[in-house]
Amino acid sequence: MQIYYCENITSLKAVLSKIESEHCIKVLRHQIGDELNLMDGKGSFYKGILTKIDKKECIVEITETNTSENNHPRVHIAIAPTKNISRFEWFLEKATEIGVTEITPIICQRSERDKLKNERLEKIIISALKQSKNPFKPILNELIKLKEFIALDSKNSKFIAYCDGENQHLINQYKKGTDMTVLIGPEGD
Template sequence: MHIFYTPDITQGTYTLSEEESKHCVRVLRLGVGAVVNLVDGKGGFYTAEITSDNPKKVGLLITDVKLEFHKRNHHLHIAVAPTKNIDRIEWFLEKATELGIDEITPIITDRSERKVVKDDRLNKVITSAVKQSIKAYHPKLNEAISYHAFMNLAFEGDKLIAHCIDGDEKSYITDLVQPQQKYLILIGPEGDFTPDEVNLALNKGFKPLTLGDNRLRTETAALAVCFEINYLNR
């Protein structure tokens, strides 16, 4: 199955971008009459036939449309401190997209080792994972924001913060939330959230979360949360 990400698609006919056209003709060696699939990132899954195999502008005829393709029964938003090694956060984005995630926000905390995040690069990782895992919904990657600014935003649904500070009584995800809801979960940097950051979250209505006795890396913790929420909503 050959899948292309086409966020601006409309029903009827469509022309692939020059980059996607080159990949279609030069790499995949597809020609007129070949059948491909398209996803718009908003739940649309399209079947199309190639009508023109110009390597700069492949023409397509849409033959079938499925809306809300594999629509999820919940909404998962993970706000995570970007790792110093950008490859680690890219790995998380790829795997979280494959498992199922709706929204990601990089948060810059007091102990964050990385303060700058390049959205274009990370969005390409997400898009590639969308196509690879046959997803019709493209997770939303928000711009990086400071932790304190993020905490001033309004959110609906269950709000959790995972941290390792001793003293607070923490619970597991299954004890804190119910299926088919909206979830916002905070994951801190390698050095964890500061006590002041944790207290701010608790005062904002976040519930303290434990992921077990093992100390996890940032990207591992974020992916563990993604897995548990999806398992809860299976």
């Protein structure tokens, strides 16, 4: 079942983006009158009928809405992007699939990457969202320095992935049902 992503869906209609429209018309060759499945990344799935085809956009008349509640604890992962960007992209894909709520790329002392192409990363997240049928799109924050991230006030339980020191299992430290932030440093730390 093909799902189209559209952020701006009203109770009556959805307007697909240029990229989603091209995929709908040119790749999957949908025609006016075809039934489409859509998601908004905010917890809702929709069914609708394709009513207008244009080079830049498709309009879908909404016929059915299913909304999911997000009752799970929030999981925020702060991670230093790797030198090999494909590994970070893989992480984004998997984090989206398992339902991570928020992702913050961080710059650490030994980080080798201080710039990211957020537009490309958003496309990867949306693709993983559609493939996994996860109703909630994670928030992808801007790249931030570690000190700035630590200064942010958060009431979440905080955990740091650290190789040295006392070996503690996360399962023994986590309080069930609470929001959490997990910090994962760069390669070599």
